[in-house]
Amino acid sequence: MPLVLEEHRHYLTDSVRLSAFRRAIAEVVRLGDIVLDLGSGTGILGLLACQAGARRVYAVDHSGMIEVARAIGHTNGFHDRMVFIKALSTQVTLPEHVDVVVADQIGGFGIDAGIVEYFCDARTRFLKPGGVMIPARLELSVAPVETPQLWECLTSWERTPAGLKFEPVRTLAANTCYPASYRPEHVLGEPIVLTVLDPSLGFPALQQYEGRSVVHRSGTVHGIGGWFSAQLSPGVTMSNAPLAKEPISRRQVFFPIEQPVSVETDDWVQVRMTIEPTTLLITWIVEIWGPAPVRKARFVHSAFRGLLLSREDLQRMQPQFVPRLSSWGQARRTILELCDGHRSVAVIEQELRYRHPHLFSSPQQVAAFVAQVIAQGVE
Numbered sequence: 190m191p192l193v194l195e196e197h198r199h200y201l202t203d204s205v206r207l208s209a210f211r212r213a214i215a216e217v218v219r220l221g222d223i224v225l226d227l228g229s230g231t232g233i234l235g236l237l238a239c240q241a242g243a244r245r246v247y248a249v250d251h252s253g254m255i256e257v258a259r260a261i262g263h264t265n266g267f268h269d270r271m272v273f274i275k276a277l278s279t280q281v282t283l284p285e286h287v288d289v290v291v292a293d294q295i296g297g298f299g300i301d302a303g304i305v306e307y308f309c310d311a312r313t314r315f316l317k318p319g320g321v322m323i324p325a326r327l328e329l330s331v332a333p334v335e336t337p338q339l340w341e342c343l344t345s346w347e348r349t350p351a352g353l354k355f356e357p358v359r360t361l362a363a364n365t366c367y368p369a370s371y372r373p374e375h376v377l378g379e380p381i382v383l384t385v386l387d388p389s390l391g392f393p394a395l396q397q398y399e400g401r402s403v404v405h406r407s408g409t410v411h412g413i414g415g416w417f418s419a420q421l422s423p424g425v426t427m428s429n430a431p432l433a434k435e436p437i438s439r440r441q442v443f444f445p446i447e448q449p450v451s452v453e454t455d456d457w458v459q460v461r462m463t464i465e466p467t468t469l470l471i472t473w474i475v476e477i478w479g480p481a482p483v484r485k486a487r488f489v490h491s492a493f494r495g496l497l498l499s500r501e502d503l504q505r506m507q508p509q510f511v512p513r514l515s516s517w518g519q520a521r522r523t524i525l526e527l528c529d530g531h532r533s534v535a536v537i538e539q540e541l542r543y544r545h546p547h548l549f550s551s552p553q554q555v556a557a558f559v560a561q562v563i564a565q566g567v568e
C-alpha cells in the first residue's frame with residue numbers, strides 16, 4: 190500500500206521543522222528572487238518562498254507528488270509564480286539560474302538521502318554566482334548508545350525459528366546501519382561532532398573522521414548513534430539529535446557493534462568513521478576504553494560487508510565481464526526504438542507483443558511494461 194501521502198503529512202505536521210524552514214526562507218529569500226525547490230513533495234518549501242517574496246519558484250519532484258504540489262499551488266493562489274516539473278533534479282534543465290536552492294533531502298545521519306549528490310549538481314548547474322543553498326552546512330554527530338531493542342537486529346539471527354539456523358546473516362546484520370528513534374536516556378556519552386560540511390561542495394576524497402566520547406553514566410554500549418544538525422540560514426539550524434533542545438521529528442541512525450560492552454562513568458569511546466565519497470558507504474571502528482587506560486574492546490564494521498550482493502551481481506561488476514542483452518533487455522530496446530515521435534503507446538504495445546510473443550501473458554502485462562520503460566526515458 191503506498192504510504193507516500195502519509196510520509197508528506199508527517200513532514201507537514203512536524204512544527205519544529207516547518208518553523209525552522211519558514212524562518213530560514215524568510216531570512217534568505219529576497220523580493221524578486223528565483224528559487225529552486227528541489228524535491229518539492231507537497232511544494233511546501235516553494236510556497237514559503239513565494240510568501241517570502243520569490244518571483245518564481247521551480248518545484249521539482251521526480252514522484253507523483255508533483256501533481257499534489259501543483260494542486261496545492263493553485264489552491265493557495267501561487268500557481269502563477271510556480272513552475273512544476275516532474276523529474277529527477279539531476280536530469281532537469283531550467284531556463285534560468287536561481288538565487289536560492291532549498292531542499293529537505295536530509296537523511297537521519299544527514300548525508301544518507303542523497304543531498305550531497307543533488308546539491309553538488311544543483312550548485313554547479315543552476316545557482317547564480319553568490320546564490321544561496323538551504324541548508325548551507327551539515328554537522329554529523331555520533332555518540333555511544335544503549336539500545337537493547339535495536340541490538341535485537343543482530344541477535345534475532347542467532348535464534349532458530351522452525352528449528353533452522355540463520356547464523357550466516359549475522360555478519361551482514363552487524364555491518365548494516367539501522368533507523369533509530371533515540372530518547373535522551375539512550376545516549377551514554379558526550380556526542381562527538383565528526384565533521385561539518387557544505388553538502389553542495391561534495392565529499393573530500395576518502396577521509397577518516399574521528400573523535401572521543403566520555404561516558405557520562407554506567408550502562409551497556411550496543412553501538413553508535415548518528416544524527417545531524419543542519420544550518421538552514423545564518424540564524425536558523427535544525428537537528429534530529431536526541432539531546433537537542435527542540436529536535437525535529439526525524440529518525441536517527443544506529444551503527445551496531447559486534448558485542449555489547451559494559452561501561453562505567455568516565456570510560457571513553459573512540460569512534461573512527463570513513464565515508465566513501467561516491468557510494469557514501471560508511472566504515473565505523475569503535476574502541477571502548479576503561480580507566481588506567483585499558484582497552485575493553487575494539488570493533489571494525491563496514492557497510493561494504495553488509496551489502497546484499499549476489500555472486501551474479503559481483504560477476505557483472507568485473508571490468509572483464511562482457512554484458513549481453515537478456516530477452517527483457519531486448520524488449521526494452523524495442524520499446525525505446527519505437528518511441529520515434531510518431532507511434533502512439535497503443536501501436537508500441539501492439540508491435541512489442543508481435544515482436545516478443547513469448548515474454549508476455551496478457552495485454553495488461555504489455556501495457557505495464559511499456560509504461561514502466563517510457564516513464565524512464567521518454568519526454
Ligand SMILES: C[S@@+](CC[C@H](N)C(=O)[O-])C[C@H]1O[C@@H](n2cnc3c(N)ncnc32)[C@H](O)[C@@H]1O
Binds near residue numbers: 201231249279303
Ligand atoms: C524528504 S521529502 C521533502 C518534501 C518537501 N520538500 C518538504 O519539505 O516537505 C523529499 C521529496 O523529494 C523528492 N526527491 C528526492 N530527491 C529528488 C531529486 N533529486 N529530484 C527530484 N525529486 C527528489 C521525493 O520524491 C520526495 O517527494
